Each structure stands twice: as C-alpha cells, then as structure tokens.
Amino acid sequence: MIKITFPDGHTQAFPEGITGLEIARSIHPGLAKKALAITVNGEVWDLTRPIHEDAVIRIHTWDDEEGKHAFWHSSAHLMAEALEALYPGIKFGIGPAIDNGFYYDVDPGDGVVITEADLPRIEQKMKELARQKNQYRRKVVSKKEALEFFQSKGDEYKVELINDLTDQEITFYNQGNFTDLCRGPHLPGTEPIKAIKLLNVAGAYWRGDENRKQLTRIYGITFPKQSMLEEYLVWLEEAKKRDHRRIGRELELFTFSQRVGQGLPLWLPKGAQLRERLENYLKKIQKDFGYEPVITPHIGQKALYVTSGHYEKYGQDSFQPIKTPVKGEEFLLKPMNCPHHCEIYRSKPHTYKELPVRYAEFGTVYRYEQSGELHGLTRVRGFTQDDAHIFCRPDQLKDEFMKVIDIVFLIFNKLHFEHFTAQISLRDPEDREKYIGSDENWDKAEKAIIEACEEKGLKTTTVLGEAAFYGPKLDFMVKDALSREWQLGTIQVDYNLPERFDLEYIGADDKRHRPVMIHRAPFGSMERFVAVLIEHTAGKFPLWLAPDQVIILPISEKYNDYAKKVLNFLNNSDIRTLIDERNEKIGKKIRDSELKKIPYLLIVGEKEETSESVSVRRQGKGNVGSMKTEEFVRFLKEKIEKENE
C-alpha cells in the first residue's frame, strides 16, 4: 500500500501501482470523467500512469491550467495523426500546447503546401480519429531505439531533437497510428476531444533560427464541448476587433515604416498626444511622491555597459557597438536607463539624510529582437520605459516598496484595470550561492516586499527561485476586459549595480555605506501599456484620455457655420473637438463617428442653431438629450473631473 495525500491535506492508503484515474474514480465517477491529468509529487503525469510510492497529488480538470494543457497537448498529437494520414511522409518539428490551444510545426515535404483552405479537411480527419477513442500510451525507450525509430521514418527534425536531449528517460507517446517523441503528459484517450477548430497557418523557422528552414505552423484549439468552442470563437472575434494594431491604425495612433525599420513605432499626432497625457499624469503623481526627473542620452560608451555587466550578459545578442570615424571609440544603444542613472547618482556625494533619491525618466531604450518576434506595440525594438531608480538605505526599502505599490494602485484604478495580480519572486533557498548580496540584506529585502504587499492588501503569489541574481522583485499582471493576462509594471530590488558602480552614501555613523537600488516602471513601457489599454478598452478610452472627445455633426451643410461656432467654443474650452462637414446624410455621419470611438457626438440643425444648443449622443449608448452649448461644456468637464477624482 502507498499513502496518497490530497490537496486538502487528508491522506488515504491505496494499493501500489494505482493510477490517477483509479483514484479519481474512487472519489467519484463524475470526477474520473472530468479528470484530465494529475500532479504527482510536483510533476504533472498521465492519469493512466501507475503510482508506485507515497505521493502528494492533485487531480486536474478543465478548470486547471494543467488540465487544459494536457488536453491541448493531446490535441496536437491528434492533429499530427490526422496530418500523417492526409500527407504521407510529412515530418514533424515540435507541437506544444500554448495559452489558447496548440500548434504543430511541420514540414509537409518539397512542393507540398498546407494553406488555410486545407484546415477544414484536417479538422474533419481529426474528428474522425477522435471518435475512434484511441488511448494515449506512454512508453519509455532508449536513446538508440528513439533514434532508430525516427531515422527509419526519415524525420530529421525529431532525430536532431533526440540527439540534443539530455533527459535521463526518453519517452514516446502513441495513439492510433501515430507515435511521437514526447515528455507528456497526455489524456487517457482522444474521447474527450469533442470540439475542434484549426485556426490558422503561419511560417516558423526551425528552432527559431532565421538561417534554418521555415516550417509550417498550424494553430488549433479544442474543447470538451461544442458550446465552449463557439463561445471561444466569439471571444476570439472580439479579441481580433480589439487588436491594438488594427485600432492603432484606425484611430491613427501609431504606424510603422519599412524604411525606418521593423519594431520601431512612429507615434502619430493622436497617439503622441495620448501618450503625453499618460506621461503627464504619471509625472504629476511622481512629483507628489518625491521623484526628480532626469534626462540621459540614448547611447553610452561600451565601458559603461562593461561596468554595469550588461555588455557581458547581452552584448552578443544586442544591437552591435557604434564605432566612430576616428580613434575607435565604441558606443552602445542603451538597453536600460539604470547605468546612466547610477552615473548621475555618482555625480555628487550623498548623505543618509538625503536618501531616498528617486530619479525618474521616460527613457527610450533599444533592444534587439528577431524580426519574427516583433508584434505591434507589445514586442518592439525601441520602447520608452516609465523608468525610475530609487537609491535608498536598507531600512527604507519597505516604505519605498509601499509607495511604489500605491502608485501602481493609482494607475490601475485610474485606467480601470480592476483585475490584477502580483507575483513576488524570491531566492531559491536551496541555492543561496548564486545570488549576490549578503544573506542579511536578502532577508531584509524579501521581508520588506512581503510585508509591503501585505500591508497594502495586495493579492500575491510567491515563487521561490524566480528572483534575479541581484535581488527579489514584484511583478504586476493585469487582466483585461477579455480576461487575458498582461504583465505590466515591475518593482525590482538591486544589490548588484550599487556594487558595480561603487555607489555610496555617508551614514549617520559618518562611514561609507552602499545604498540599495530599486528599479520600477508601473506602466512597464509606454508602448506596451498603450497596446494593453487599447485591447482592454477596445479603443474606447476614458474621456480624459480620448484622442478626440467630441465630434460635431451638422445635419446638413446649411448648419456648418453654426457647427464651426460650436467647435471654436469647445476647443477654446480645452475640449478636443472635431467637426464632420462632409455633405453626407446624418445617419452616415453618426455611424462613421461611432466607428471612430469618439465619446460624444453633437448633432446640430435648425433647432439647435436657434436655441444655441447641441443635441448630445454618447458613443455606443445613444441619445443623451439637448443642452445649451455652455451647459454641455460644464456637463463634459464634470464627467472628466469625476474621472480624475
């Protein structure tokens, strides 16, 4: 007998060799039906794998990430089986589960092309195979066996993967006519895969290397119920509508130019102004919180990054050094603002009384990303961090952390990110060697972060071993309107740079001490934040932030003059106002304005002109009523003021 411990802590004896599925069935047949995988002593296993020793377990269903992951991973194998049936000789790269569904990278062979037009046929085949209710069977094989299998099959990708493996145990999984090299885990069988949708086809370099062959990546998603798939497809449609690249183009917020270069956004007037409003908002908060602005160049000598350690760590994979015409000086595009801020700290002596010193800069940094990795404003090669570095005494850490959390709360609240979580990343207590800084400082810093989060009532998860080698950190994840998680702000303690830059302050004891450094960026970067904000709001920004707040729609050209009078009055009242003077039907003008997501539409015709008023519509909501023009200004200003409370 072995002892099984359940998540609630209770234990029960089971015969040795019992499987997760059998345990689930012993609890309730319904659970066995819903079960998809099991965690056994911290590792996710197949439900059908026998357990031979005492174990702490957790059974996973569709409600867990682990359950979904096994479901989609098994679906990837199912798709592979279908592909092999339809495209004999097809070769396989890798086929993992992802956040929403799965993909498989395949090489259909010379001259064979798989396009989106082929997806329905592959889907059909998958459904047919799923109905066969085949089992996923795990088998431990030797490296030699594994190589022989794929060599004889002629799949050089799998052969390469096996050759590179350092795993102690190599496993195959088989279902129906398909066998794959795979660590698992998988579902017991294909039966639960009821609803299947293949989504799209893309190119992907083998192992992400632009110099190697481009494979065909097929994305798909599956569900245990047809209704869930339908719901998902509606959600996906909504996500597409909210795609910040699309909305950014439609609202003329930003653009890209092939000539300027990929991943280097050009902020158009409406976007630049929106970004400036966000920056000004944060600047004001930062001023209240005692931050001081600084401005530093976008390059620095190589020596600066050798000092900071960035060159050693990232030099090879970054934008390469900038040489000068004479004398062989070398500069680097700055990947981070911290070395520059350290040099500012060093530019004069400091005493314990002046600390904390908080240098803030909306600093644009440049980091090389492969072109295939670039995506709109969320993955770029140049971006502006709402960066600041706090230099403080160790005893000030907790207080400073609490203040940064306050700033993050203010921002999330102001921008209606109601759902967010935070992750505390601490040292691996088993491997203290790999961290820089004294044990005492680490303990102090970790305690400061944990207590700061507690006192601020912040919901956190704590992960051991996720801290950077130079200090623990706190990351914020927001959930947007479509429940997607985005990592935004971050607060990071740093013992390393003060050491490397030999930063000091004179303590109350008249001796030299090292300050602690905190890196923090509540938005993360302006690019990423604006992207997330667009996807969260679908471009319907809060009034104070909206690129245009009001559009005036004259019923006919006869009222253009009156409309212009209203326009001037509103613009002079600092309300961002447009006018639609086109010779179009009012219905069309309203529809077009609604698409532009302008919060307020003012319709003016004879009645309005006579009574010096405007007829007000709220975007997406309809008629608000008629108001005198000054009354409308007051009404709008009150709305904006409310947002700013």
Add this chain to the structure above:
Amino acid sequence: MIKITFPDGHTQAFPEGITGLEIARSIHPGLAKKALAITVNGEVWDLTRPIHEDAVIRIHTWDDEEGKHAFWHSSAHLMAEALEALYPGIKFGIGPAIDNGFYYDVDPGDGVVITEADLPRIEQKMKELARQKNQYRRKVVSKKEALEFFQSKGDEYKVELINDLTDQEITFYNQGNFTDLCRGPHLPGTEPIKAIKLLNVAGAYWRGDENRKQLTRIYGITFPKQSMLEEYLVWLEEAKKRDHRRIGRELELFTFSQRVGQGLPLWLPKGAQLRERLENYLKKIQKDFGYEPVITPHIGQKALYVTSGHYEKYGQDSFQPIKTPVKGEEFLLKPMNCPHHCEIYRSKPHTYKELPVRYAEFGTVYRYEQSGELHGLTRVRGFTQDDAHIFCRPDQLKDEFMKVIDIVFLIFNKLHFEHFTAQISLRDPEDREKYIGSDENWDKAEKAIIEACEEKGLKTTTVLGEAAFYGPKLDFMVKDALSREWQLGTIQVDYNLPERFDLEYIGADDKRHRPVMIHRAPFGSMERFVAVLIEHTAGKFPLWLAPDQVIILPISEKYNDYAKKVLNFLNNSDIRTLIDERNEKIGKKIRDSELKKIPYLLIVGEKEETSESVSVRRQGKGNVGSMKTEEFVRFLKEKIEKENE
C-alpha cells in the same frame, strides 16, 4: 593712373602702384594712423601692397572685423618671433587670428614644455620686439624656395603645409628676425601693437588629427591701447563667471560622465525640470499655432538615410552603422528628425485642404564631433532639437514663414533677448545650376522669405550664395548680455526631401503635387539654448523658469518648524521653495543663497512667526519688506503672471 572706387561710390584717380596706406594718408593723416588693412576688389590686402589696376576699395580700422583680424594675425607672428627668440629651434604649426585674439600651435622640441608660468616672459619679449617698430614685409616665393627655407630650418610642420598647398602664389611674411609662410594680410608694422596679454596654454593635435602629435597652443590677445586690454580683461572675467559649464555645475543643472561619454550631457533634476518648462512653454505656443506632436525612434535603417541623402553626404564622418546579431540589418543613430517625419507624412494620403501639416518633435539627434571640438552644452554629440517640419503648398510659404517668425519673436521676448539679427541666405544668382528645385519655386520661396521678414519688421542681412542647395533659409542670431553673438533658431525651405521621399498631395485640380517642406527650430537645440540662456542671464533666470524660486532662511534653529510650515504652504501653492535649516549665522545663509541665484529669500524669526509673515529679500537687490505669507504668494504669483503676459 588707376581708378579707385570708394565705399560710398565716388571714384578718384591715383598713380599706378599706389598703396592702401598712401590712399588713406591722402584722405586724412588720422585715417592713415588708424588704418590696419584694405579690401581691394573683394580681397583683404596689406596696406603696403601696391595697387596696379582699377579697384573698389575699403579701408579697415579697428572697428572692422577685417582690421582686427589683421591686427591679431600680425600679433600671432609677433608672438612667434618672441618664441623663436626664447626657445631656439622651436617649430611652428599654424597661427591664425580668431574671434577674440589669436593663437599659435608650436612644438617647442623634445623635453621642452611651455606652461602658463612662462607666458609673462613671452609677453615681455613681445613688447620688447613690438617697440622695435619692425615692418611686416610680404614676399612672393616659389614652392621650391619655400620648401628649402623650412627644410633648412628643420620645421617639418611648415614643410608639410607647403607640400599640401595648391595656391598659385606662395607668400612669406617677415618681420624682425622672423619669417613665416603666410597668406597675410598684415599690418604695416608692429608699432600699433601696444597692449599684449597671453591668455592660456592648451594641447592641440597637429591638423586636428587625434592620431598625430599634440602641439602646444598658446592663446593671446592684443590691442592698440592699454585701456582696451583692461576693459577686455574685465569682460573676459565676466564671461568666465557666466560660463555655462561653471554655472551648470554650481546650480546642478547638468553634468558629464567619462563613462557615459564625452559630449553626452546628463541633465540633473533641476536642469531637466528647467528644460521641461521651456519645452512646455514652446509646446503650448506650438499647439496654438496648429502644430501636431509626433514621436519617432532615435535610429533608422540605413536605407532611410540613403533615401534622404544623409548617408551619402555624412555617412563617413558620422557615428558608424549599428549592426544586428543576425541577418545583417544596419541602423544609424538619427542625425536629423526630418526623414522620420517624411515617413509619417507618407503614412497616409493628403489633400490640398489639409495642408499645411506641421509635425513637431523634441527630437534627440546624435552627430559625431571630434572630442577636441566638444564644449559644454554648445558643442555636443547628442542634442534635442525643438524640431518641426511643415509640409505646405507653395502658396502657403510666406504665411508659414511669418508664423514661424512670430514664434521666434514670442520666445526672444519671453526670454529677454532684446538684441537679435537675422540673416536671409539666398541662391547665388550666378550659379543657378547647383540648386535643386525649379527657378519658379526658388523665386517664390525667396520672395516669400524676404516679404515675410519685411512684413514682420525683422532687421535682416541678405547673403547671396549662402542658401543650402535644397532651399533658401533664415537664421536668427541673438546678442547676449556681453554682446556676444549666438546663432540660435533657423527656418529652412526644402525642395529636396519632398522629392527624395516622393511626398505628394492631391491639389484642387485633382492632380498630384509636391508639397514644400520647412524645417524650423526656434530654440535651435535645448542644449545650446539653455547654454546661451545661462550665459545671457548669468544663471539668474526669469522667475517662471528659475530652478528654485524661493529659499526660506530661519534666523536660528528655533524657527525651523515655522520655516517648514511656510515651506509647505509655498510648495502647495506650486512655488518651488527650498529651506536652509543649517545651524549657520543668517548672514552666511544669505550670502550662500545669493550665490545660488535663488530669486527670493524669505527670512523668518520670532517676529515673522508671531505675525505669520515672512521678511522678503530679492536676490542681488536686497530687502523688499515684510509680508503675510499668503500675501507673499500673491505677490510672487503676480510677478510670474506679469512675466507670462
């Protein structure tokens, strides 16, 4: 006989071979005494050089740049003579006249060092030689003769210069025991050089090449009267006090770091805030004038600058291309914002109705300068232009020019630059071939600039042939408080980039047209402008701009609490306020605050605490009187408001 035409247009016949000195003497013996050089048919000559043909002449005295130039150039030769007497075997590089005085680059020989301690002795020798009243004698020599002379003397620098000469005529100048290779012109003799001051010694690479030998550069200045030298030295002392590098350090506005790199300013909090106030001031004006902000990256693909033509023109002498780890992409640090703005213009179609489009960006650009050329904030490697590009129809040029002139006027007025001039740079009418753009467009643009300046009542000088090949321009020069001229803002018409980027708009005729582009930067760059502003105001900025507006000085520590109450009240009223809580005598506190150039000092003691008031002092002016604290806030706000009128 030859015909001599005077500046006022009248002519007179003189015997052939007459000299400038003789002509001057014929007009008035006093003029002959004051005369220093003569312009003959557009070339500046020695007064003693015979004139053999009809000539338009102008006689130069100390009041002309040309006169001073000859004076100082002759003084450089006099210094060389003194050096040769004191340091036998010394070798000479070049020794020109400069804006204020002259220098000579010399190689005193191995092991011999000339330091500032040696200057009085050299000065003494110069005075001694000047009193000999030697004549400067011009002599035409063959290249062979010239080479032989300096080879036998062992001066390899002069030999190198002669070898590189392409002049048709090589001339030597001799006075006393000294002979130099020189194009002249020079004074008739050393006699007028009455007052001599050698200023300092610096290192200078031979021919500005950091890989060649470092020579010793000795700076000096001379005058025809001792009182003029004394006046100059007072002025120089004042200029040193106003040196923006010194004030920038003292007021903690900016700093440099060897590790970040030379010529790359780090703006400290007080400087960054001051700069932001200037930027916000201009942003507000620009908004009122219909500019739209954009934000673009600090790099661009090489292809962008190949398109713009910048790569061909500047590529070799600039920061070299930035390579990427894979795929061999190449980027350049942007030396100008215009190519990026052209790409923004291209990102959507335009019609004649929308023009002008005005894109504004405080865009930081990077241009390589040799390290020897760098100087504080006025000559840097990275700077932020208050840049904007106006894309307009040809018929809008004049109006746009007038609007930009209005902005420049607003700024100069706001910042108390009362004395400024402007230069219009037009085409060389003799050489129309070298300009791009149609004759019609050039005529239109030149006329637009001239008329715009006239209508705005702007005092201008017009220089033919100084236009860029791509369009005429208007440059603004301000005179600072020490009457030094600084080039600041510029307005430049451009027909070239719209062509190269194939920019278009749809005209009223429904056809495609090329817009005209205007580059403009009223400040020039934030770095240069702040430097000039510091030197102009000696760091005593207008109240609205001052880094700190008020400092509170408690008479003793007993009143620190009350002082803090006042501090909070002022800071909450948005008045930038400091406090000096040190345990120092009030006299010392006042003196220290005066040095910091803080406009208002508030002294608080028992009387002030009891009556909730402050005792007000104006920096540099003294006691203003006692006021209730709220009253002082009103008083100060009124002052600031007045500045903003």
